[in-house]
Structures are given as structure tokens and as C-alpha cells.
Amino acid sequence: MDILLEIIMIPAVLALIKIVVIILLFALPLGTLLTLMERKWSAMIQDRVGPNRANIGSFTGHGLLHLAADGLKSIFKEDCIPRGANKFLYLLAPFFGMISAVAIFSIIPIAGPIGDFTFQVADVEPGLLFIFAITSLSVYGAVLAGYSSNSKFALLGGTRASAQMISYEVFMGLALMGVFMVYGTTRVSGIVDGQNEYWFGNLIPMWGVFTQPLGFILFFTALVAETKRPPFDAPEGESELVAGYFLEYSGMRWSAFMLAEYIAIVGVSVLMTTLFFGGYHVPWLHLWESAPQWLVTILQIIKFSIVTIFFCWFQIQLRWTVPKFRFDQTMSLGWKKLLPLSLLNLFVTAFVILAFA
Amino acid sequence: MLIIFYIFAALSVFGALGVLFLRNPIHSALSLVGTFFCLGAIYVMLNAEFVAVIQVLVYAGAIMVLFLFVLMLLSSKDSGDYVNKWTIGKILAGLLSLGIFVQIAGLFTAENLELGPKGTYPLEVVEEVGSIALIGRLLFTDYILAFEIIAVLLLVAVIGAVVIAKRRFQ
Amino acid sequence: MTDMTTLQSRNASMSSNEDSTSSVMTIEIGPAHPAMHGIVRFTTQLDGELIVGMETEIGYLHRGFEKESENSKWIQVIPYTDRLNYVSPLLNNIGYSMAVEKLYGIEAPRRAEFTRVIMGEISRITDHLTCLAAVAMEIGGFTFFLWAIKAREYLWELVEEMTGARLTTNWTRFGGNSTDLPDGFLSELSDRLIKLKDVMAECDKLLTRNKIFIDRVKDVGCFSKEDALSFGFTGPLLRACGIPYDVRRADPYSVYNELDFEIPVGSTGDCFDRYLVRMEEIQQSIKIIEQAADKLPEGPYMTDERMLRYPDKKDVYGNIEGLIDHFKLVMEGHQPPAGEIYMPIEGGNGEVGFYLVSDGSGDPVRVRLRPPCLNLVEAMPSMTIGHYVADIVAIFGSINMIGGELDR
Numbered sequence: 004m005d006i007l008l009e010i011i012m013i014p015a016v017l018a019l020i021k022i023v024v025i026i027l028l029f030a031l032p033l034g035t036l037l038t039l040m041e042r043k044w045s046a047m048i049q050d051r052v053g054p055n056r057a058n059i060g061s062f063t064g065h066g067l068l069h070l071a072a073d074g075l076k077s078i079f080k081e082d083c084i085p086r087g088a089n090k091f092l093y094l095l096a097p098f099f100g101m102i103s104a105v106a107i108f109s110i111i112p113i114a115g116p117i118g119d120f121t122f123q124v125a126d127v128e129p130g131l132l133f134i135f136a137i138t139s140l141s142v143y144g145a146v147l148a149g150y151s152s153n154s155k156f157a158l159l160g161g162t163r164a165s166a167q168m169i170s171y172e173v174f175m176g177l178a179l180m181g182v183f184m185v186y187g188t189t190r191v192s193g194i195v196d197g198q199n200e201y202w203f204g205n206l207i208p209m210w211g212v213f214t215q216p217l218g219f220i221l222f223f224t225a226l227v228a229e230t231k232r233p234p235f236d237a238p239e240g241e242s243e244l245v246a247g248y249f250l251e252y253s254g255m256r257w258s259a260f261m262l263a264e265y266i267a268i269v270g271v272s273v274l275m276t277t278l279f280f281g282g283y284h285v286p287w288l289h290l291w292e293s294a295p296q297w298l299v300t301i302l303q304i305i306k307f308s309i310v311t312i313f314f315c316w317f318q319i320q321l322r323w324t325v326p327k328f329r330f331d332q333t334m335s336l337g338w339k340k341l342l343p344l345s346l347l348n349l350f351v352t353a354f355v356i357l358a359f360a
Numbered sequence: 361m362l363i364i365f366y367i368f369a370a371l372s373v374f375g376a377l378g379v380l381f382l383r384n385p386i387h388s389a390l391s392l393v394g395t396f397f398c399l400g401a402i403y404v405m406l407n408a409e410f411v412a413v414i415q416v417l418v419y420a421g422a423i424m425v426l427f428l429f430v431l432m433l434l435s436s437k438d439s440g441d442y443v444n445k446w447t448i449g450k451i452l453a454g455l456l457s458l459g460i461f462v463q464i465a466g467l468f469t470a471e472n473l474e475l476g477p478k479g480t481y482p483l484e485v486v487e488e489v490g491s492i493a494l495i496g497r498l499l500f501t502d503y504i505l506a507f508e509i510i511a512v513l514l515l516v517a518v519i520g521a522v523v524i525a526k527r528r529f530q
Numbered sequence: 531m532t533d534m535t536t537l538q539s540r541n542a543s544m545s546s547n548e549d550s551t552s553s554v555m556t557i558e559i560g561p562a563h564p565a566m567h568g569i570v571r572f573t574t575q576l577d578g579e580l581i582v583g584m585e586t587e588i589g590y591l592h593r594g595f596e597k598e599s600e601n602s603k604w605i606q607v608i609p610y611t612d613r614l615n616y617v618s619p620l621l622n623n624i625g626y627s628m629a630v631e632k633l634y635g636i637e638a639p640r641r642a643e644f645t646r647v648i649m650g651e652i653s654r655i656t657d658h659l660t661c662l663a664a665v666a667m668e669i670g671g672f673t674f675f676l677w678a679i680k681a682r683e684y685l686w687e688l689v690e691e692m693t694g695a696r697l698t699t700n701w702t703r704f705g706g707n708s709t710d711l712p713d714g715f716l717s718e719l720s721d722r723l724i725k726l727k728d729v730m731a732e733c734d735k736l737l738t739r740n741k742i743f744i745d746r747v748k749d750v751g752c753f754s755k756e757d758a759l760s761f762g763f764t765g766p767l768l769r770a771c772g773i774p775y776d777v778r779r780a781d782p783y784s785v786y787n788e789l790d791f792e793i794p795v796g797s798t799g800d801c802f803d804r805y806l807v808r809m810e811e812i813q814q815s816i817k818i819i820e821q822a823a824d825k826l827p828e829g830p831y832m833t834d835e836r837m838l839r840y841p842d843k844k845d846v847y848g849n850i851e852g853l854i855d856h857f858k859l860v861m862e863g864h865q866p867p868a869g870e871i872y873m874p875i876e877g878g879n880g881e882v883g884f885y886l887v888s889d890g891s892g893d894p895v896r897v898r899l900r901p902p903c904l905n906l907v908e909a910m911p912s913m914t915i916g917h918y919v920a921d922i923v924a925i926f927g928s929i930n931m932i933g934g935e936l937d938r
Contacts, residue, residue, distance in 0.1 A: 049676040092386070128490055129413040136400075136413045139421025143393070146425060150386060150432045155557045158432065159579075159919070165429045169422055189492055233670060234742055242565050242668040242923040324736075326743045327670030329920045330579060433553075 021124045022109065030108050034266035037315055039070055041265075044316070045323045073258075080254035085153050088251070092151035097249075097256045099144030100263035106137040107270035110191050114283045114303040117296060122283075122304075123192065130189040134274070135176055138229065142168040144263070145231070145238060149248035160247025163330050164231060164238035170337045171228040171235075177345035178221035181352040182278055185214045195282035199289070208286045211279035217348045219279045221341055226274065228333065230267040233322040237330035272314030276307060283307045365405055372398035385431045389424055396420040410491045553577055557919075561590050565668055565923040568933025570907065572922065579918045584911040588904075591933035599897035603863030604630055604888075607897060609700045614899060615935040617660045618653035618878040619699045620689065622935075627702035628783060629873035629884035633866040634704065634838070641829040642706040643785045647822045648719070649692060649701070650784075650875075651815040655726070656682045656689075657878025658766075658808040658815075661930035665805060666737060668923035669746045674737050681729040684722045691715065704864055705839060706832030716823055723816055730812060738809070747801035751913040751925035758799060761912075762905040765880020767929065770807045771799035777876040784875075788825070791818050804928040838864065863892030870896075879903045879930050901935045 010016055039054070043066060046053030057068035084093055110133060112123035127133050142165055149161015183189050186197035200209040212219045228235035239247040249260045276282060283303040288294065328336065375398060378391030396419045403412035499507050560571035569590035575583035595614065599607045611622035624646050631638060638646070663678035686696045691712055693699040701708055737743050753763075758771040768775055776793045778786040794810035796803025832839050836851075840859055845852025868890035874883040880902030887896035906929045913925050 045672075049673050050680055051676065089384075089386070092390075127409060129409050129492065132410070132413045132417065136416040136421060139417055139425075142421070142425050143428075146428050146432065147390075150428070155555060159557075159576075161432065162429060163579075165425050169425055172422065188490070190490075236670075237920065240920065242670075243559075243920045245564055323673050325670070325740060326666070326737070326746060328742060329746055329918060331918055332742075332745055 018124050021122075025108050025111075025113065025124065026105055029113065030105060030266055030269055033269045033311075033315070034262060035070055037265045037268055037319075038073070038261070039066055040315070041319045041322075042066070042069075044319050048320075048323045077255050077258040082254045082256060083251070085251045087153035089151035089153070092147045093251075094256075096144050096148035096151060097252070097259035097263070099147070100141050101144075101259055101266070103138045103141035103144075104263045104266040104270055107134055107267075107274060110134060111273050111277050112192060112195060112283055113307050114300045117300065121192075122300075126190060126192045128190055130191045130194070131179060131183075131278075132189055135172065139168075139172055141263075141267075144260075145248045148252065148260075152248075152251040154251050156244045156246075157248050157250045160238050160240060160244045160250065163240070163244075164248050167231070167235070167238060167330070167333055167337075168229055170334060171225045171341075174337055174341040174345055175222060175225040175229055177342070177349060178218050178225055179278070180345075180349050181215045181218040182211055182222075184349075184352050184356055185211075191277060191282075195277060195284065198281040199284045205287060205290060208281055208284070210281045210286075215279070215348070215352070217344065218352075219275075221345050221348065222278070223271075223275060225337075225341060226271045227318065227321070228337070230264065230271055232264070232268065232318060234325045234327045235333050236327055237333050240330070268315055268318050269311065271318065272311040275314045276310040280310045361405065365402065368398040368401045368405075371395075372402070386428065389427050389431060392427075393420045393424050396424070408491060410495060554582060559922060561587075565926060567664055567927075568931050568936065570931060570933070570936070572910065574914075574919070574922070576919055579920070581914050581917055581919060581922070584914055586907060586910050588907060589937050591937040593934075593938065595899065595938040596897055599894055602894070603892050604866065604894055605704070605864055607894065608702065609698065612698050612700055613934050614901070614938065615657065615877060615879065615882070615932045616697055617932060618657035619697055620649045620653040620693070620701060621657070621875065621877045621882060623699055623702040624650050624784075625873065625875040625877065625882045626884050627704055628875060629871060629886050630704045630864070630866060632871045632873045633869060633886055633888055635867070636705055636833065636835065636838070638706045639830045639833060640785070640827050641710075642831045642833075644822050644826045645707055645711060645831060646702065647784055647786065647789070648819050648826075649689070651819045651822070652685050652688060654876075654878050655812050655815050656685050657930070658812050659685075661878075661928070662733075662805060662808055664930070665747070665801070665924060665927035666743075668927045669743065671737055671740075671743065674733055677729055677733050677736070681726050681733075684725055684729075688715075688719060688722055691718070703832065703839065704866075705835055706830070708832075710831040711826075716826070719819070719823060723819065727816065730809070734809065738806075744802060747805060747924050747928075749798070750801045750917060750921045751799075751804075751928065753799035753909070753913060755799075757909075757912065761909045763880065763909070764905070765877070765902050766804055766807045766811060767799070767906055768880065769794060770796035770803035772797050777874050777881050781874060783873075785822075786818075789818050789821050791815075791821075801924045801928045865890060865892050874900070877902055879906070879932065879935070882935075899935070899938055901938060903929060903931045903936050907931050907936060 043053045045051075054066040054069040055063055057063065057066070057072040059068065062068070084090060109124040110127060110130060112121060112126075114122040116122070129136075145164030145168065146161050149157045149159075149164065152158075182194060186194045188194060188197070194211075198208065198210050201207065202209060202213075207213060231238050236247075238244075239249075241247070244250070249257060252260060283306065285299075285302050285306045288299065288302065372395045375391045375393075375395030379388045379395070382388045382391055396415060400412040400415045400420075403409070403415060555576045557574050557576055558571060559574050560566040561569040566572075571587040571590070573585040573587070574581055593613070595610055598610060602610070608623060608626060611626045612619040614622045627638075637643070659678045659682045663675040663682075666672075666678070667675035689699065690696050692709060692715065693701040694709075753767070753771050755771050755773055758768050758773065763771065764775065764777075772795050774793045774795045777783070778791075779793055791814045794807050794814065796807050836855055837859065841852040841855050846856045847853075866886075866888045868888055870885070870887040872883055872885045874881045876882070881900060882902060883900035885896070885898040885900065886894060889895050910926065910929070914922055917925070
């Protein structure tokens with residue numbers, strides 16, 4: 004038993020366990036559930052019932068079984084490779100999106116540390132820059148899928164995706180500079196702890212959304228565009244490009260793209276929670292000084308999950324409410340509106356910090 | 361630790377060779393991405409996490425995507441096989457590369473190997489202050505002139521790109 | 531919009547020397563493509579995202595309606611007209627029957643005409659709803675699509691109540707209609723109209739002032755009055771260009787001159803104007819239906835003219851005239867007097883005109899349909915060249931091409 008504990012406490016092993024737990028118990032289930040949630044919620048918006056047919060006997064679980072049915076269907080579908088496709092790249096492409104979607108969770112703390120133990124896989128110094136570096140690779144998934152499919156629609160989708168994602172990375176980074184400046188660090192734990200301070204006594208928590216309201220809106224917009232979710236889904240362009248860059252995919256590889264998209268939704272929500280809504284910190288909890296540690300941790304996880312799910316819901320609601328941007332409108336929104344605004348945000352933040360610090 | 365270094369070093373060399381020898385330009389470009397990754401990993405082992413992240417973010421995440429973007433549009437029409445011909449330019453380039461290689465090799469095998477001054481900031485300081493803060497401070501104090509020159513250079517490049525793009529659409 | 535002529539000349543120069551480093555890519559949009567409701571093919575040339583050339587190919591849904599009609603009796607054509615514009619089948623029924631009535635030189639009883647107006651306007655609303663829903667869906671407003679389809683469902687249930695079918699209505703006859711209003715139809719109608727108004731108000735709130743939607747449709751597919759006329763546009767697209775031409779006003783048929791309604795017009799003829807014109811026409815149609823329901827007179831719903839209506843079964847079995855009439859109508863068919871006429875009515879997409887030639891026998895010599903959307907689809911290249919590839923869906927959606935009517 005002691006040996007087992009010792010093995011677990013080796014940093015690498017511990018990190019591995021955390022990865023498995025966070026991804027298998029948080030990211031993947033939430034991402035998978037979101038596929039159902041999206042269908043159910045859109046059904047509610049549109050006066051429909053939504054999926055309710057898959058069943059075992061009389062048990063349908065309000066559509067829950069559709070998840071299993073969809074999974075089975077994807078596994079048993081033929082994995083088609085179109086003629087003339089670049090086979091190696093074609094088979095490789097779905098993994099990029101998945102990797103970058105999952106990598107976001109590696110630096111996110113989902114609860115406060117207990118002693119030396121942190122609920123975070125790694126607290127690296129470049130912090131969010133690391134996230135940017137990894138998410139910037141997700142563009143390869145779209146580009147390679149578009150290129151290797153030997154389809155003109157996919158190619159157009161791939162070029163759209165690459166242009167859009169590279170552009171929005173810029174605004175994503177710039178929008179976040181304000182947050183870095185306010186909390187004085189790029190380390191995620193530092194930013195989260197910085198949001199545990201309060202203004203006016205104990206009145207308003209110094210959450211990112213209050214210190215950086217413009218940055219919040221800009222960053223969220225850029226993130227939605229970066230994950231190619233509607234209204235920024237021109238790379239998919241389902242009405243004119245059929246399905247865009249992953250047009251030719253089928254079966255499990257197609258599912259990998261879809262699942263990556265849903266995990267990316269969770270990733271976006273997790274980032275918004277961590278950077279702008281105090282992360283795991285429950286506001287005003289410090290007033291209750293005698294709170295037991297285990298209760299605090301549970302409350303933190305609950306708070307973190309609630310805000311995350313709220314943002315997941317918000318992205319779904321967004322998708323079913325507004326029409327889509329045209330590709331050039333996406334780009335001009337980015338370069339003509341988000342870029343000047345994020346630069347303005349940067350200057351104003353810098354000015355305020357210099358003037359009042 | 362050293363083993364990991366050698367693995368990444370070998371991988372990055374392989375990637376670089378792949379850039380030269382793979383026939384499909386897209387494969388070459390991807391090979392270069394692999395090289396950038398391995399370089400990033402080596403930077404991490406040198407405790408230069410910030411440089412590693414920027415290496416991946418800028419080179420692998422942005423610049424190579426643009427390369428791919430261009431290659432994709434060009435090679436979609438299949439530009440045909442490249443003919444290998446010996447031209448004076450190629451011979452000159454080869455000689456030049458050989459010269460540089462000999463120089464570097466000579467430098468490393470020389471008896472009085474001068475590695476230059478050790479870094480101004482020891483590892484402990486870097487870990488305490490954070491490499492981002494240190495790099496930022498250096499950039500805006502000691503190297504401000506170089507920084508500004510690069511900024512102007514990039515601005516010129518941007519203006520040039522705009523002019524070229526605009527001429528095409530008129 | 532980028533200058534069209536320079537684009538076309540550039541396109542021409544590029545296709546002339548293919549070996550140059552041209553960046554034009556040819557892409558086949560259709561016949562099987564999610565944006566092509568109905569089936570039609572656009573061979574599109576793209577320079578990046580920009581459309582520099584387009585060729586339209588139609589005929590994928592050609593069924594030989596006109597030739598089929600020549601080999602049928604006059605009355606047997608009515609079911610074929612259901613399948614012309616299959617989102618507003620009743621309007622085709624009405625148009626064809628009125629054309630044959632014009633050939634006969636008779637008019638249906640007033641009650642029948644008012645009922646036709648009610649059902650025709652219901653069909654117009656379903657047509658417009660389908661078009662608006664498709665436009666909205668294709669630029670991402672899926673919620674609008676389903677709401678509009680929900681509203682359409684209310685009306686189609688009315689159609690089903692009246693005719694017994696949703697699409698294969700086969701409702702009108704020469705000199706009247708096959709059925710009168712079913713019991714409680716009018717109260718049902720007013721309930722449904724209230725529901726429809728609610729849904730339309732919701733849809734209006736959702737989309738009409740949405741910035742993204744306006745950006746997607748404003749100044750997309752602009753068309754000048756002159757071009758619209760020279761292409762032979764009719765219907766909502768012509769009105770969106772600013773010409774208040776509506777057959778219901780320009781050449782009033784049925785009882786439209788007794789009803790009060792307005793003809794909405796746009797100014798630039800872009801997709802947004804088309805959207806607004808259709809939205810307003812739905813409101814006007816509701817107004818027309820309400821008036822017609824108020825004014826609906828009592829009386830027969832089918833003419834009593836011999837050799838026009840099929841005799842009642844009790845006459846067929848009970849007296850010799852009935853039996854002979856029935857025999858002759860079935861074996862020889864209706865025999866309109868010899869001559870040729872053109873009868874236009876205002877369909878969902880524009881002027882639905884039937885050109886009929888009769889030699890006095892029971893078989894039509896010629897049944898020709900003027901499909902409104904043929905002219906519109908013909909103008910697709912001039913509307914799209916110079917726009918982005920994503921605009922095809924908005925422009926094509928707002929044309930409301932109906933394959934059955936286009937390819938006949």
C-alpha cells in the first residue's frame with residue numbers, strides 16, 4: 004500500500020492520473036453530453052421534441068441512449084477514403100483538433116490546492132501562452148483535412164479555416180493581454196488567485212469580467228470564432244460548402260471532428276470560467292472562516308462546473324439564435340473591429356494600471 | 361534528461377532532412393512543423409519555456425500554416441515534377457552552405473572553444489521573476505533599438521503585402 | 531458590388547489561356563447540393579471566394595407536363611398542375627381552371643370565387659413561408675426555418691381539411707370547386723390566422739433587425755428595374771426591384787378588385803428587399819383572407835351548367851339526361867370551344883400563366899405553362915457574378931426556385 008502511494012506521488016505519475024481523471028471524468032463526458040444537450044435545447048427553442056427514439060425496451064432516458072446509438076453507428080460505419088486523397092494526411096488530420104481541444108484542460112485548476120496537492124495537471128509559467136500554442140495547432144486538423152480530401156469543397160473549407168483561425172488567434176491573444184496586465188502574470192494559478200481579491204471591502208470580487216469587461220467580450224468572440232462554432236462556422240459552411248473541410252470524412256473520423264468541436268466548447272467554457280469568472284473561487288466564501296476544507300473543495304468544484312455549463316449553454320443558445328457570418332464578414336469583423344478594440348482595451352488597461360498603481 | 365535531449369535532437373534533424381528530401385511540398389512543410397516542435401521541446405529542457413511556447417505558437421501555429429495555405433492552393437492544380445538541374449546559382453549556394461558548415465564544425469572542434477558569456481540571470485532568478493518579465497525588460501531597455509528596427513521592418517512588410525494585394529484587385 | 535464587366539472580361543481572358551497561372555477554380559454546385567432545393571446545377575467559376583463565372587443547367591426534374599397534358603382530357607390535367615409549384619398547389623389548380631373557364635367564356639359562382647381567393651391566398655402564404663424559411667436556414671437561421679414551417683403546418687392543415695390532401699389537392703373544377711367549405715372552416719380559419727400572425731411576429735423579431743442577417747442579405751443580388759424587366763421578372767422579385775406589378779391589380783381576375791390590399795415594393799431588389807416584400811405580402815394575404823371570409827356569399831360552389839359539372843349520382847342513375855351527360859363527360863371529356871387564350875394569375879413566385887389551345891374536341895391541343903421562376907433562374911449568373919460563393923445560397927434561396935414548375 005505504501006509503495007503504491009509512493010508511486011502515485013511521483014510527479015509524472017500523479018500528472019498522468021490527473022490527466023486521465025480530468026479528461027475522462029470531466030472533459031469527455033461533458034463534451035459527449037453536450038451533443039445531446041445541443042439537440043435537446045435546440046429542439047426546445049424550435050418547438051420540437053428532440054431525440055427520444057433510441058431505446059432499450061421502454062427505456063429511452065430522454066434521449067440519453069442516442070449517445071450510445073450514435074457512438075455505435077459511427078464505429079460500425081465504413082471509414083471511407085476518397086479516391087485521390089492523400090491517405091497519410093487524411094488519416095492523420097482528425098487527431099489534431101482532438102489533441103488541441105483536450106490540451107486546454109491540462110493547465111486549468113478545477114479546485115483550490117489542498118496542501119501540496121493541486122487540482123491541476125501542470126502550472127507552467129507561460130500558462131495561457133501554452134494554451135495558445137497548442138490551440139494554434141488545431142488549425143492543422145482543418146487545413147490537412149481540407150487539403151488531403153481531394154475535394155474542392157473541402158479545400159475551400161480548409162483555406163477558410165486556416166485564414167480564420169490564424170486571424171482570430173491574434174485577437175484572442177491581444178484580448179487577453181489586458182488580463183495578463185491586470186493580474187500581472189501569465190500563470191493560470193496566479194490569474195485565478197488574483198480574482199479572489201475584492202473591491203470596496205468585500206463587495207465586488209475582482210473577477211476578470213469586472214476588471215476587463217471589453218476584454219471578456221472580445222476574448223469570448225475570438226474563442227467562438229477560433230473553435231469555428233456558429234455564427235463563425237464559415238469553414239464548415241454547411242449551406243454552400245456542404246460540410247467544409249471534413250466533407251469527405253465518415254464514421255469514427257467524422258465523429259472525431261464533431262467530438263473535438265464539442266470538447267472545444269467545454270474548453271472555451273472552462274477558459275472563460277477560469278479567466279473571467281474567478282475560476283474555482285467561490286465568491287465571498289472567505290467570509291466563512293471555519294469552513295471545512297473538504298466542503299470548500301466540493302463547493303469550488305460545483306461553482307466551477309456551474310459556470311462552465313452556463314457557458315456551454317450560452318454557446319448553444321448563440322448557435323440557434325443568430326444566422327451565420329459570411330466568410331469575408333468574419334474576417335472583416337476580426338480585423339476591422341476586434342483588432343482595434345482589443346488594442347484600445349490594451350492601451351486603456353495599461354493607462355489605468357499606470358495611473359492608479 | 362540527456363536521453364530525452366538526444367531523442368528530440370535526432371528527431372529535429374530528421375525533420376530538417378525531411379524538409380529537404382520529401383517530394384511532396386506539403387509533407388516537407390509538415391516535416392518542418394515537426395522540427396519546430398522538437399526545437400520547442402529542447403527549449404523547454406533549457407528552462408526557456410517562454411521561448412518554447414513562442415516557437416510553437418509563431419512558427420508552427422502561424423507561419424507554417426500560411427505556408428501550407430499557399431502550398432495547398434498551388435499544389436491543388438498539381439505543379440508537376442520539379443526538374444533537378446545544376447545551375448550556377450545552386451552550385452554557389454552549395455558552396456556557401458559547405459563553407460558555413462566547415463566554419464561551424466571548426467568552431468566546435470577548436471581547442472579554445474569560446475562559448476561567450478554566461479547568461480546575465482542565473483536559473484534561480486529566472487524561476488523567481490519569470491522569464492517573460494525578464495525578456496520583456498531586456499527587450500525594452502538594452503535591446504530597444506533592435507526591437508524598434510524589427511518593428512519598422514515588419515511594418516514595411518505589412519505595407520508591402522497590402523500594396524501587392526491591392527494592385528491585384530484593381 | 532465589384533464591377534461586373536471587368537470581372538467578366540477577366541474571366542474571359544483567364545479561360546482563354548489556361549496555362550497561365552490562373553487562380554480560377556471550377557466548382558459544380560448541384561445538382562445534389564444542400565443549397566439546391568429542387569435540383570439544378572450551377573457550374574461556378576471561383577477566384578478564391580469570388581464568383582467570376584456561372585452557368586446554369588436546368589431540366590433535372592423535367593416530367594413532360596405539357597406533353598402529358600396534350601394526351602389527357604382537359605379535366606385530367608388538374609392533378610398534374612398540383613405538381614407544378616408543389617409548395618402552393620392550389621394556385622396552380624386555380625390558374626388552370628380559370629384558364630379553361632376563360633376558354634369557355636364562363637365564370638364560377640361568386641361563392642366559389644371567394645373560396646378560391648381564400649385558398650389561393652393561403653397557398654401564397656405557404657409559398658412565401660417556404661421561401662423565407664429556406665433563405666433563413668441557408669444563412670444559418672435554422673430556428674426561423676422551423677418556426678416558419680410550423681406556421682406553414684397550420685395552413686396546410688386547413689388545405690387538408692378543404693381538399694383532403696396537402697399537396698395533391700386536385701381541388702378546382704371548371705366552373706367551381708370540387709368541395710365547399712367544410713363545417714366550422716371559417717372559425718378554424720380565423721383561429722389559424724391569429725396563430726400565424728403570432729408566429730410571424732416572432733419570426734420578424736428574430737430576424738428582420740438582426741445585424742448578421744441584414745449583413746448577409748443587404749446589397750446581395752441587387753437587380754435594377756431595367757434588368758428585371760428585360761429578364762421578364764414577375765412576382766415578389768420584380769416588386770422588390772421597385773415595380774408594383776401584381777397580376778391581382780394589373781389584370782384583376784376573380785374577385786380581387788372587390789378586395790382591399792396593398793402591393794409592397796422594394797427599391798434595390800437585393801435579397802433583403804425580397805425578404806421584406808415577402809414578409810409584407812404575407813400580411814397582405816392575411817388581410818385579403820379576412821376580407822374574403824367576411825364577404826363570403828351564400829350560394830352554390832359549383833356551376834349548374836350542363837356539360838361542365840359532373841351530374842350528381844342520383845341523376846346519373848335516376849334520369850336519362852344525367853346518364854348521358856355523365857357518359858359524354860367521362861368518355862369525351864369537357865369540350866371547350868375552339869380557340870386559344872392566355873390566362874395569367876399571380877402565383878407565389880410571380881405570374882403563373884396558362885396558354886391553352888383548344889380545337890373544340892375533348893383533348894387539349896396545347897397546354898403551356900409560363901413558369902415564373904424560369905426567368906429568375908435564368909438571371910442567376912448576372913445576380914451572382916461578383917459576389918462571394920456564400921452569397922449563392924442567399925440569392926438562390928430568395929429566388930424560390932421550384933423544380934416542378936421550372937422544369938415542368
